[in-house]
Amino acid sequence: MKRIADSTVRRLSIYLRFLEEFEGRGLATVSSDELARRGGTTSAQVRKDLSFFGSFGKRGLGYSVPELATALREILGLGREWRVVIVGAGKIGAALAQYRGFKQRGFTIVAAYDTNPDKVGGRLDGIEIRDIARLERDVAADHPDIAVLAIPAEGAQAVLDRLVYAGIKAVLNFAPMSLHAPSDVTVKTVNMAMELEGLSFALTNRE
Amino acid sequence: MKRIADSTVRRLSIYLRFLEEFEGRGLATVSSDELARRGGTTSAQVRKDLSFFGSFGKRGLGYSVPELATALREILGLGREWRVVIVGAGKIGAALAQYRGFKQRGFTIVAAYDTNPDKVGGRLDGIEIRDIARLERDVAADHPDIAVLAIPAEGAQAVLDRLVYAGIKAVLNFAPMSLHAPSDVTVKTVNMAMELEGLSFALTNRE
DNA sequence: ACTAGCTTGTGAAGGAATTCACAAGCCCCG
DNA sequence: CGGGGCTTGTGAATTCCTTCACAAGCTAGT
Numbered sequence: 001m002k003r004i005a006d007s008t009v010r011r012l013s014i015y016l017r018f019l020e021e022f023e024g025r026g027l028a029t030v031s032s033d034e035l036a037r038r039g040g041t042t043s044a045q046v047r048k049d050l051s052f053f054g055s056f057g058k059r060g061l062g063y064s065v066p067e068l069a070t071a072l073r074e075i076l077g078l079g080r081e082w083r084v085v086i087v088g089a090g091k092i093g094a095a096l097a098q099y100r101g102f103k104q105r106g107f108t109i110v111a112a113y114d115t116n117p118d119k120v121g122g123r124l125d126g127i128e129i130r131d132i133a134r135l136e137r138d139v140a141a142d143h144p145d146i147a148v149l150a151i152p153a154e155g156a157q158a159v160l161d162r163l164v165y166a167g168i169k170a171v172l173n174f175a176p177m178s179l180h181a182p183s184d185v186t187v188k189t190v191n192m193a194m195e196l197e198g199l200s201f202a203l204t205n206r207e
Numbered sequence: 208m209k210r211i212a213d214s215t216v217r218r219l220s221i222y223l224r225f226l227e228e229f230e231g232r233g234l235a236t237v238s239s240d241e242l243a244r245r246g247g248t249t250s251a252q253v254r255k256d257l258s259f260f261g262s263f264g265k266r267g268l269g270y271s272v273p274e275l276a277t278a279l280r281e282i283l284g285l286g287r288e289w290r291v292v293i294v295g296a297g298k299i300g301a302a303l304a305q306y307r308g309f310k311q312r313g314f315t316i317v318a319a320y321d322t323n324p325d326k327v328g329g330r331l332d333g334i335e336i337r338d339i340a341r342l343e344r345d346v347a348a349d350h351p352d353i354a355v356l357a358i359p360a361e362g363a364q365a366v367l368d369r370l371v372y373a374g375i376k377a378v379l380n381f382a383p384m385s386l387h388a389p390s391d392v393t394v395k396t397v398n399m400a401m402e403l404e405g406l407s408f409a410l411t412n413r414e
Numbered sequence: 415a416c417t418a419g420c421t422t423g424t425g426a427a428g429g430a431a432t433t434c435a436c437a438a439g440c441c442c443c444g
Numbered sequence: 445c446g447g448g449g450c451t452t453g454t455g456a457a458t459t460c461c462t463t464c465a466c467a468a469g470c471t472a473g474t
Contacts, residue, residue, distance in 0.1 A: 005461065006321045009408050013401040014385055031421065038387050043421090051423060059422040060470035063469055076404045077411025095302040101383065103399045146406055169413075170406040172399075175306060178221055178247050186409040188402045192379075193308050194220040195395045197351055199377040201216050202393040204284025206376075212431065238451065250451090251433055258453060264454040267440035 008049050012072055015046065031062035036146045082107045083142065087159055088150035089114040089122075089129050091173050096148060097124040110144055127143040132159075139166035147171045153177040161188070215256050219279055221246045222253065226276040238251035238269035289314045290349065294366055295357035296321040296329075296336050299381050303357060304331040317351055339366075353377045360384040367394070 018038045022030055032046040039046070050056055050068075053075050057063045073079055084102065086093050089112050096102075102109060112124050113132040120131045129139065147168045149156055156175035163171060164185050173179055173189040181187050225245045229237055239253040246253070257275075260282050264270045291309065293300050295378055296319050303309075309316060319331050320339040327338045337345065354362055354375045363382035370378060371392050380386055380396040388394050396401060 004408075004412070006405070009405050010401055012408075013398075013404045016404075017384060017400075026239070033421080038385070040387065042463070044424095045461095047421090047423060048462075055423065057422050058458090058470060059468070060420050060472095062421065075408070077407040078404065082403075082407060082410070091302045091305055095298045095460075096399075097299055099399070102403070105400060105403065107403055126270055132227055145410060146403070170410050172402055172406060177224060180244070181248060184413070188405055190397055190399065190402060192303075192306070192397065193222075193224075193312060194217055195379055195397060196289075196309070196312065196314055196353070197220045197223075197285065198213070198216050198395055199379060200284040200289060201211075201219075201282070203289070203352060203377050205211070240451080249433070251435090251454095252431095254453060255432075256449090262453065264452050265440060266438070267442095267450050269451065376418075 002052065004052055009076070011025045011039065011045070011049050012076060013042060015049075016072040016076065019065055019072065023064045023069055027065050029062040030065055030068070032057070034062075071129075078106055080106065082146055083134060083144040084109050084146045084148060085113040085139070085142075085144045086127070086150060087114075087132065087135070087163075088112075088174075089116070089119050089124055090150060092203065093148075093150035094124055096150060096174075097127050107146070110142060111138065135159075135162055136166045139163070139168060144174065146166070149173045149175055149179075151175055209259065210213075211259055215259065215371070216283070218246065218248060218252070218256050219283060222256075223276060223279040223283065226272055226279065229272045230276055234272050236269040237272055237275070239264070241269075256391045259368055285313055287313065289353055290351040291316045291353045291355060292346070292349075292351045293319040293331075293334070293357060294321075294339065294342070294370075295319075296323070296326050297357060300355075300357035301331055303355060303381075304334050314353070317349060318345065342366075342369055343373045346375060350373070353379065356380045356382055356386075358382055 008062070015035050018035060024173060032043040036043040036046045042115070054071070056068050057069050062168060065203055084107050086096055093112060097109060097112060109127050112127050112129045114120055114129055115132050119129050122129050149159060149171060153175045156173065156177055157179055160171060160179050160181060164181055169185050171181070171185065171187045173187055176191050176193045178189065179187055189199045224243050225242060226237070239250040243250040243253045257334060261278070263275050263278050289343050293303055300319060304316060304319060316334050319334050319336045320342055321327060321336055322339050326336050329336050354370050354377070356366060356378060358366060360382045363380065363384055364386055365376070367378060367386050367388060371388055376392050378392065378394045380394055383398050383400045385396065386394055
């Protein structure tokens with residue numbers, strides 16, 4: 001399969017969000033222009049993005065909302081349940097465990113891990129907090145698909161290495177640092193410090 | 208000033224993180240190659256990124272760690288204090304209020320806002336929670352630089368409009384939706400649902 | 415059945431970001 | 445003080461992404 005740009009995938013996600021809104025409102029069709037306006041892009045971009053995966057529209061009419069939504073869910077792999085483990089039961093980990101968006105989109109949190117013995121054995125919004133020493137054994141047994149790293153920067157690379165070794169292929173990293181993994185492992189980093197500095201830069205360098 | 212790509216600014220942020228680590232360890236100099244290896248990029252990329260702002264290195268030797276760190280902090284506008292308001296005192300808002308990274312980098316949270324009367328008047332890690340009705344008046348009086356949106360998707364655009372009208376020029380958005388603002392207002396969106404779907408896509412479409 | 419009016423899908427053009435590749439410059443050593 | 449070994453800074457080449465522009469195709473109205 002042709003290599004798909006990251007930016008394309010992110011936009012597909014955005015389109016899907018609007019399609020779901022339209023589905024809820026019972027709209028039958030939508031044009032690339034309408035999707036573009038909502039998503040802050042251009043109609044050509046929308047059509048190009050979709051064209052990588054097939055042709056979903058009807059000329060002169062636009063796209064069927066439910067059909068395109070289904071197609072996008074298929075493309076994004078949202079047709080199945082993904083099993084997620086959260087590593088780190090601190091503030092971020094706790095906020096994530098409670099986040100409704102996971103379940104809503106088919107991401108099931110199967111366990112949380114922490115080093116702190118006071119936390120181990122407890123629960124986070126119903127999710128069991130386990131000793132991180134069990135990480136490898138549990139991953140081997142449960143085969144989760146995705147790991148969320150919600151731990152301080154210092155330990156992040158070491159835990160990532162353990163996850164990779166245990167066979168995890170997708171990681172969402174909240175630790176404020178860049179991580180290294182083999183090319184068959186996808187790591188996405190959400191780094192708030194970086195975003196804030198981007199804002200600081202924008203405020204500082206406006207002409 | 209020449210337009211600087213977003214990706215460049217994000218990388219500067221990453222380089223600064225490593226420089227601070229090196230500063231802590233007392234290292235005197237660093238090469239573009241070393242920064243590249245750590246940051247997951249190439250040495251040419253590092254040098255090109257820096258070249259937009261000046262020339263900071265010594266041929267044959269590399270970059271002085273403290274000098275380059277100072278230069279990057281200057282470029283990123285981190286030499287001053289930025290005043291931040293958090294809108295939304297829910298789970299995400301609460302997690303953000305406690306996040307040490309803000310203060311550490313010169314971002315001071317001056318207030319939080321919420322609609323819920325049970326929360327208004329309370330405190331979030333020492334930060335006063337105010338009625339969102341006061342938003343415009345407070346912004347006019349306090350002149351915060353940055354607003355963090357930690358509210359559900361539905362109300363996000365309306366609150367953003369109010370913030371823009373009140374004069375805010377930089378927004379960090381945690382609501383899972385794309386927002387529209389005038390071009391002189393910088394909006395950065397952190398969207399976890401999108402990142403998760405990116406992982407789902409990567410897991411689904413591996414060749 | 416034909417025409418007018420839209421909207422898609424897509425090659426080609428254009429623009430932006432990354433990588434290449436090498437001259438210029440610095441340091442150290444003999 | 446001159447040469448060898450590095451490393452920067454930067455035009456040129458390349459690769460990647462976005463935008464343009466238009467033929468093809470669908471619908472509705474007559």
